[in-house]
Amino acid sequence: MMNKRVGIRDVAAAAGVSVTTVSHSLSGGGVLPESTRKRVQIVARELGYAPNRLASGLRNQRSQTIGFVSDEIATTPFAGAVVLGAQEAAAAHDWVLMVVNSNLDAELESREIRALMQHQVDGIIFARMYHQNVVVPPMLANIPTVLLDAESDDNRFASVVPDEEAAARTAVEYLVRAGHTRIGYLTNQDDIPATRGRLEGYRNSIRSHGLPLDESLIVTAAPSAAGGREAALSLLDRTSRPTALFCFNDLMAMGAYQAAGIAGLSVPRELSIVGIDNLELIAGSLFPGLTTVALPHYAMGQWAITRLHAEINGDSANEPRHVRLHCPLVERFSVAPPLP
Amino acid sequence: MMNKRVGIRDVAAAAGVSVTTVSHSLSGGGVLPESTRKRVQIVARELGYAPNRLASGLRNQRSQTIGFVSDEIATTPFAGAVVLGAQEAAAAHDWVLMVVNSNLDAELESREIRALMQHQVDGIIFARMYHQNVVVPPMLANIPTVLLDAESDDNRFASVVPDEEAAARTAVEYLVRAGHTRIGYLTNQDDIPATRGRLEGYRNSIRSHGLPLDESLIVTAAPSAAGGREAALSLLDRTSRPTALFCFNDLMAMGAYQAAGIAGLSVPRELSIVGIDNLELIAGSLFPGLTTVALPHYAMGQWAITRLHAEINGDSANEPRHVRLHCPLVERFSVAPPLP
DNA sequence: TTGAAAGCGCTAACAT
DNA sequence: ATGTTAGCGCTTTCAA
Numbered sequence: 001m002m003n004k005r006v007g008i009r010d011v012a013a014a015a016g017v018s019v020t021t022v023s024h025s026l027s028g029g030g031v032l033p034e035s036t037r038k039r040v041q042i043v044a045r046e047l048g049y050a051p052n053r054l055a056s057g058l059r060n061q062r063s064q065t066i067g068f069v070s071d072e073i074a075t076t077p078f079a080g081a082v083v084l085g086a087q088e089a090a091a092a093h094d095w096v097l098m099v100v101n102s103n104l105d106a107e108l109e110s111r112e113i114r115a116l117m118q119h120q121v122d123g124i125i126f127a128r129m130y131h132q133n134v135v136v137p138p139m140l141a142n143i144p145t146v147l148l149d150a151e152s153d154d155n156r157f158a159s160v161v162p163d164e165e166a167a168a169r170t171a172v173e174y175l176v177r178a179g180h181t182r183i184g185y186l187t188n189q190d191d192i193p194a195t196r197g198r199l200e201g202y203r204n205s206i207r208s209h210g211l212p213l214d215e216s217l218i219v220t221a222a223p224s225a226a227g228g229r230e231a232a233l234s235l236l237d238r239t240s241r242p243t244a245l246f247c248f249n250d251l252m253a254m255g256a257y258q259a260a261g262i263a264g265l266s267v268p269r270e271l272s273i274v275g276i277d278n279l280e281l282i283a284g285s286l287f288p289g290l291t292t293v294a295l296p297h298y299a300m301g302q303w304a305i306t307r308l309h310a311e312i313n314g315d316s317a318n319e320p321r322h323v324r325l326h327c328p329l330v331e332r333f334s335v336a337p338p339l340p
Numbered sequence: 341m342m343n344k345r346v347g348i349r350d351v352a353a354a355a356g357v358s359v360t361t362v363s364h365s366l367s368g369g370g371v372l373p374e375s376t377r378k379r380v381q382i383v384a385r386e387l388g389y390a391p392n393r394l395a396s397g398l399r400n401q402r403s404q405t406i407g408f409v410s411d412e413i414a415t416t417p418f419a420g421a422v423v424l425g426a427q428e429a430a431a432a433h434d435w436v437l438m439v440v441n442s443n444l445d446a447e448l449e450s451r452e453i454r455a456l457m458q459h460q461v462d463g464i465i466f467a468r469m470y471h472q473n474v475v476v477p478p479m480l481a482n483i484p485t486v487l488l489d490a491e492s493d494d495n496r497f498a499s500v501v502p503d504e505e506a507a508a509r510t511a512v513e514y515l516v517r518a519g520h521t522r523i524g525y526l527t528n529q530d531d532i533p534a535t536r537g538r539l540e541g542y543r544n545s546i547r548s549h550g551l552p553l554d555e556s557l558i559v560t561a562a563p564s565a566a567g568g569r570e571a572a573l574s575l576l577d578r579t580s581r582p583t584a585l586f587c588f589n590d591l592m593a594m595g596a597y598q599a600a601g602i603a604g605l606s607v608p609r610e611l612s613i614v615g616i617d618n619l620e621l622i623a624g625s626l627f628p629g630l631t632t633v634a635l636p637h638y639a640m641g642q643w644a645i646t647r648l649h650a651e652i653n654g655d656s657a658n659e660p661r662h663v664r665l666h667c668p669l670v671e672r673f674s675v676a677p678p679l680p
Numbered sequence: 681t682t683g684a685a686a687g688c689g690c691t692a693a694c695a696t
Numbered sequence: 697a698t699g700t701t702a703g704c705g706c707t708t709t710c711a712a
Contacts, residue, residue, distance in 0.1 A: 281417065360682070398687095
């Protein structure tokens, strides 16, 4: 049910002017005396006039609508932050988001993108929930598109991802500053960009602080609490155990807490722990609270829309194409100096 | 950039028929011989024709678009499941979702709803992330709207919420079946429908199993891990401590695990724990895994869209207006028989 | 069985 | 300074 009663011609009639004048008055076009403009605006408000975006979109070839395509929106708590960042930035441009989700089904994803294009979206955010390399569906070649938490070999698309390497350095550095010299790393067994970037960041940071790089302090496991628990356990069993653990993500960090409990070690007095993700639900609920490096989900959503806006308006020539966003440290209570 | 190249008239030209015939062929209207219909369809496919929904929406007064209005999409992991349920059901009706989020700001919410209406959405899902009573913004009176995880005194709106009382009964019953007779309840300090419903369910279930209802076993706290931890601690300190804890939500259950650790009790051997929510991230990561009652987020999303569809098509007369959805038990490993 | 044409609500080029 | 009018792409009545 479209309940748009009053249209531009009703306003015109009520104000005793033509539709052109109304259109100009409301959209700032044309050259009118302030007086008429004001008067028309007042009449429009009184009548409760609201423009029909379907009609103006049809006329302007601009729907003021952006397609947001993502994978697995349901299983991650990241999606909310990304969508929120995108939605708030979109609202600032008077855009509204059409959200679709493919649940990792490429065929479904194509259908959804097709639907979005039928709705004449002005552009598309192609988002993944975990930083990854993607091959962009070919039909996106004809529409302004920016990649979010994803990168493509196809250089045509602008993209934004977290700076994984710097995130890891931030975490390790924090531990080093606290006085730790034997810092274990619980890494992810999956070979994805995040894994590579964070591992590199760990190694670089250790080295750049003049600490010995002991590869046996790096343990590989599934990026889950269970994975982190087992990995941490294997490290804590050793005679000369690390005094701090840097974990690929907050879930593995949660596993490290569990391992500490099993090993009878108190966090942070006897074992310091740092994660990555800043999953509020986990990091804020662990006891004591987990110090971790936040992934910039909100900021990526925001950046993607802003970049898309530039692209659609044709002033994207000087805009950066590929961006790695900063990941800030979030301090809670899981780090202390090592025992003497 | 609208990149719709080929329109209905291109197809008409290519097929050597009129636009009318094309329209009828594609949408199944009119009375044409199968032969022409097929031929036109083939030509349309070859040309890569796709209808412009802005145009058909303008003509039909149906945008095939639904507004999804929610509060705090970012802070909860529930949002994803709700949106997914809604989106998949919407796709089945060839609808697409316009998602907006108000972050609890009523003024912002109004602006967003206004934007949705300008885009001529055919209906609106008014969703909350925590079961609550709401006053529906007055402008929704003129558009088909269904409430999700929310109820209103205004009886005009269909609504769907979880069956809180039954959820609690499911949890307690499971504990009783395992042999527990002293079951503590960690309840929420906030007076919201979930709190009332679950507390009632707890009491009803205890009574209906012929167990003594010991009100001192009910402890009130903040619905967080910290709240659950403190509440559980106070219960476990007692001489005749409960052998099982039912928790208002998974976060409080997580706190109960922490309390068990502090008290030196092993879960589930010495203390059984059940939650509500089935937050995969928490319930699946706790060690051992948390047995909990799932909130029907996906199903609510689905129901809301289906109901809205009936409403928009005017065949909602026999449809239920207010529904409480079943909350299924999800078994993991946090429950065992009490020690003899 | 097929086609011409009006019109959904809006914008903007072109008059006046 | 303001108004007339031709579409945007589609559906559908009405006529042929």
